[in-house]
Structures are given as C-alpha cells and as structure tokens.
Amino acid sequence: MVLSRSAAVLAAVSTVLVGATACVTPSTGPGVPPLTGSVWELQQIQMNDDTLLTANPPQNYTAEFAKDGQVFVRADCNRAIGQFTEFPDGRIAITLGPTTLAACPEGSISSQFLQAMNDANIYFFQNNDLFIDLKLGSGTMQFSGTPIPALVGTLWKLQQIQFNDDTLLVPDQSDHYTAEFLEDGTLLVRADCNRGRGQFTAGDDRSLEVSPIATTLAACPEGSIGNEFVQALGNAGTYFFQDGNLFIELAFDSGTMQFFAGPTQL
Structure with a gap:
C-alpha cells in the first residue's frame, strides 16, 4: 500500500516512538537521494478512490529531472518535456509542455500518467523509492530509480x-x-x-x-x-x-x- 505524505509522516512518527528506525525520509536533507541523476520508472499510481494504475512495463513510464529545471517524461508511446520547481517544504510543481499525440495500445495508462505529472504536489522518499502525492489528495505516484547512462564516454x-x-x-x-x-x-x-x-x-x-x-x-x-x-x-x-x-x-x-x-x- 502506498502511503500519502501525511500518512507516511504519521507512520514514521509512530515507528520512532517504539524505538525503531523510520523508513520515510523528507524530500531534502542529508542522506536523501536527489531527484536529479536518476531515471525514475513508474511502478504504480494509487488513486484515493481505490483505483490502482500499474505501469506495465515500468520502463515505458519514466520521469527524468535535470539540474536545469527541465523534466523529460516518457508516457508509454508518447513523450513530453516540461519544467519543474522544488520548494524547501517538499512541494514540487511540474508543468509539462507539448506532448506527442500517438495512439498507445489498449491498456496504456499514458494519459493518466501525464495528468498525474501535471498534478504533482509533494514528493518524498521511502526505501529509496520516490513518491509524489497529487493535488487535492487525489492519489500518489510511486517510482523506482535507475542511474542515467552517459552519452559521452560510452x-x-x-x-x-x-x-x-x-x-x-x-x-x-x-x-x-x-x-x-x-x-x-x-x-x-x-x-x-x-x-x-x-x-x-x-x-x-x-x-x-x-x-x-x-x-x-x-x-x-x-x-x-x-x-x-x-x-x-x-x-x-x-x-x-x-x-x-x-x-x-x-x-x-x-x-x-x-x-x-x-x-x-x-
């Protein structure tokens, strides 16, 4: 089950009270993995109406955050480039630009993923996975990271x-x-x-x-x-x-x- 930001924080506090180590980390600070430097592969989108959207396969649904504030998104058979802004309190704003309009195969969650990226609100990490809570508490995206290969020198x-x-x-x-x-x-x-x-x-x-x-x-x-x-x-x-x-x-x-x-x- 994916934890929302508020639920994750409450769970972490409860765990600390009984003397264990919390598995939820804030969005910034020592020991926290950066957004940049990884290709984040979508695992699932858990909506708060109990709808569960699973990325199949995960490598077809990715987000890559660049140091210059650009975000590169693959949504199955479509692609988009946008801008993102991180805030000190863990909020994140993502605005995608023009998106390709290919008709993806049946079962694709391309359009839902693109909409969720535009609805990004808060991000945090749990067991090295990236979680992005959506606006109005409507759901949570879960990603796993893989290193970005180098174009040069390979x-x-x-x-x-x-x-x-x-x-x-x-x-x-x-x-x-x-x-x-x-x-x-x-x-x-x-x-x-x-x-x-x-x-x-x-x-x-x-x-x-x-x-x-x-x-x-x-x-x-x-x-x-x-x-x-x-x-x-x-x-x-x-x-x-x-x-x-x-x-x-x-x-x-x-x-x-x-x-x-x-x-x-x-």
Whole structure:
C-alpha cells in the first residue's frame, strides 16, 4: 500500500516512538537521494478512490529531472518535456509542455500518467523509492530509480534501426556497428568494414545534431547495413535512455535507432 505524505509522516512518527528506525525520509536533507541523476520508472499510481494504475512495463513510464529545471517524461508511446520547481517544504510543481499525440495500445495508462505529472504536489522518499502525492489528495505516484547512462564516454553498439515505414534493420554483429561520443564533440563510428568520424552537438533539451560523417570507402560484404547506419546517425534528432539503452530518434519522425552499452575500445 502506498502511503500519502501525511500518512507516511504519521507512520514514521509512530515507528520512532517504539524505538525503531523510520523508513520515510523528507524530500531534502542529508542522506536523501536527489531527484536529479536518476531515471525514475513508474511502478504504480494509487488513486484515493481505490483505483490502482500499474505501469506495465515500468520502463515505458519514466520521469527524468535535470539540474536545469527541465523534466523529460516518457508516457508509454508518447513523450513530453516540461519544467519543474522544488520548494524547501517538499512541494514540487511540474508543468509539462507539448506532448506527442500517438495512439498507445489498449491498456496504456499514458494519459493518466501525464495528468498525474501535471498534478504533482509533494514528493518524498521511502526505501529509496520516490513518491509524489497529487493535488487535492487525489492519489500518489510511486517510482523506482535507475542511474542515467552517459552519452559521452560510452561505446554504444547498435541493436536495431526501426524505421516508421516498418523497415527493421538488425546488424549481424553489433560489434561492427558502433558510435562513440567524445567530450570534445567528436563522434567516432564503425560501420561494418568502414570507419568514420564526425562532429555532434547534444542540447540540454536532449536534441542531438550530427554533422556529415566522413568514412572510409571499403566494399563491405553483402548484407551489410553500413551505409544505412551512417545515414541514420546523420539524421539524428533527439535521444533518450530506457532501461540502460540509448535510443536516437531520427528527424521528421522517420525512425529510431537502439543501442546498448559496451566496453570502450582502446
């Protein structure tokens, strides 16, 4: 059962009175996990009319709070970027901006999650989970945190490229299709039997721009997707993380590249 902020505080006080350690922590202070630095995966939304909305799977419903006051939200098949403000008394205000309007599959709680984020009122932690109470005491969201991977300094190996015309490209060997983003803005690429180099710019709003990539011109074996890989990287539009993987959405909603992290090459 999810505790509201008031109920959680009362429970903590009762526990302290009998000499045990309370499991509820305030929203700020020593030993309290920060909002930033984690991808918060929704576990459930417990409404006060006893309606229970379960995130299935949790990694499809996430909130990421950035240090500059932006919040990045994935609500199943939709995405939104907004602003958030923390207050010293534990209150939080979230205002989401424009949201994509894809029709999610049956059973999705996309719209309820987006509404709940806009209704955020108070946040606190319990056993390292994040809880956000909604306005007017209408319910509580529960999240579990996972660390945010680093775009820069990681060797990203291609898993697939899914184009919006239903074309799916899967590499025979992920080790042969890699992208490494360096701190100086250089992008190093392996595209099957060719190597390439370009420049990239990553914005605070998760925008990603890649300059034309210059590559060697070896003739790769039949079945290679080296050319398509390089072209897709050059069409990068935005990026996000899910379950430790990197996703790059292509310009004009033309498709999505999916990568997993591998050891950096020497």
